[in-house]
Amino acid sequence: MELKSIKDAFDRVANKQKLSYTKTHEILQMLSQELDKALSVLQEPPPPPSQFDHNRSILADAKKTLTENSPLTQLEVTERELNVALTKYPKVLEKQLNSDVSKAYRTSVEFDTRVVNQIIANFFYRQGMFDIGDSFLAEAGDESECTTRESFVEMHQIVEAMEKRRELGLALNWATLNSEKLKQSRSDLEMKLHSLRFLEIAKDQSSQEAINYARKHFPVHADSSLHEIQKLTCSLLWRNRNLEHSPYSELLSPSRWNDAVRELTRQYCNLLGESSESALSTAVTAGTQALPVLLKYMNVMAASKKLDWQSMEQLPVAVELSEEFQFHSVFVCPVSKEQASDENPPMMMPCGHVLCKQTINKMSKNGAKSSFKCPYCPTDVDISRCRQLHF
Numbered sequence: 174m175e176l177k178s179i180k181d182a183f184d185r186v187a188n189k190q191k192l193s194y195t196k197t198h199e200i201l202q203m204l205s206q207e208l209d210k211a212l213s214v215l216q217e218p219p220p221p222p223s224q225f226d227h228n229r230s231i232l233a234d235a236k237k238t239l240t241e242n243s244p245l246t247q248l249e250v251t252e253r254e255l256n257v258a259l260t261k262y263p264k265v266l267e268k269q270l271n272s273d274v275s276k277a278y279r280t281s282v283e284f285d286t287r288v289v290n291q292i293i294a295n296f297f298y299r300q301g302m303f304d305i306g307d308s309f310l311a312e313a314g315d316e317s318e319c320t321t322r323e324s325f326v327e328m329h330q331i332v333e334a335m336e337k338r339r340e341l342g343l344a345l346n347w348a349t350l351n352s353e354k355l356k357q358s359r360s361d362l363e364m365k366l367h368s369l370r371f372l373e374i375a376k377d378q379s380s381q382e383a384i385n386y387a388r389k390h391f392p393v394h395a396d397s398s399l400h401e402i403q404k405l406t407c408s409l410l411w412r413n414r415n416l417e418h419s420p421y422s423e424l425l426s427p428s429r430w431n432d433a434v435r436e437l438t439r440q441y442c443n444l445l446g447e448s449s450e451s452a453l454s455t456a457v458t459a460g461t462q463a464l465p466v467l468l469k470y471m472n473v474m475a476a477s478k479k480l481d482w483q484s485m486e487q488l489p490v491a492v493e494l495s496e497e498f499q500f501h502s503v504f505v506c507p508v509s510k511e512q513a514s515d516e517n518p519p520m521m522m523p524c525g526h527v528l529c530k531q532t533i534n535k536m537s538k539n540g541a542k543s544s545f546k547c548p549y550c551p552t553d554v555d556i557s558r559c560r561q562l563h564f
Contacts, residue, residue: 182265196251200248364398467488
């Protein structure tokens with residue numbers, strides 16, 4: 174899917190529409206001015222000898238001016254150009270937005286319907302749409318309840334309290350109960366929440382109350398958040414002034430609440446053994462990146478009778494996904510283009526370049542040659558000095 178081609182075609186239509194509108198407005202302005210001019214002259218007292226001849230002369234001049242400007246011809250030209258662009262745009266969409274995705278679908282893949290239903294329901298629960306998730310499972314005939322439902326109910330209660338009511342009680346209680354686990358994952362969520370609570374106390378109560386709160390909760394986080402603690406305590410000096418225009422105005426930014434909510438959601442899912450994004454969102458988003466490449470390849474190779482997409486064990490073409498979809502290290506041999514495996518591991522040569530083991534074997538004629546030329550530099554590679562890499 175070439176989004177750039179679609180955008181270019183859309184921009185052409187938009188530009189032609191703007192040009193047509195501007196031209197139409199100019200012509201209407203010109204017609205209005207000419208008619209007003211002729212009307213104002215007609216309303217003046219006519220000079221002798223004949224009013225009829227005078228009026229006819231004025232109308233003839235107006236007609237001549239309109240004929241010379243050819244307003245209808247100008248409108249037809251701009252409208253024609255707009256219609257051409259509008260006619261081509263659906264063709265571009267039809268060509269680029271291939272609605273038939275069945276070519277890239279493998280019928281040989283078996284799906285566990287129950288697992289798929291649970292993934293979809295899990296997505297709704299993550300979004301806080303519990304009624305929809307329950308209805309989906311009921312209509313799908315899946316009587317088993319999603320195991321994470323109740324946990325997500327609690328998570329959304331905490332998030333809703335923070336986002337809608339600016340209440341931190343539930344969040345702080347949860348963070349305190351899971352303090353050790355949060356430390357193990359090196360999360361600063363607890364400190365984020367205590368910072369927000371400290372600022373609330375400083376605003377609504379007194380500096381002394383805020384200091385007492387800091388003495389109780391901040392020392393545990395001194396090693397990892399000393400700079401943050403220093404900013405918070407120094408901000409008390411501006412409590413009776415205008416903190417918004419102080420060096421610590423960033424402490425009042427709404428983004429701090431948003432960051433805390435995001436971190437809480439991420440850590441909550443992490444402690445549940447879930448990823449921060451639902452499996453459904455990940456699969457759909459990654460699929461939108463991979464599908465255009467596969468469709469393009471299948472369209473090119475449609476005429477080849479040797480292509481058997483259903484029986485392939487690996488993707489027939491390289492698919493580049495965004496960094497967020499790279500969950501583990503993968504090495505593809507730059508010579509054979511094959512992905513490394515336990516049977517065909519990556520091997521680093523003395524020169525620093527890396528090839529798969531089978532490629533090295535082929536280049537050394539299965540060990541018949543003790544050395545060979547590196548395909549990427551003029552170094553002679555000694556097979557005995559090649560070392561396996563572990564990702």
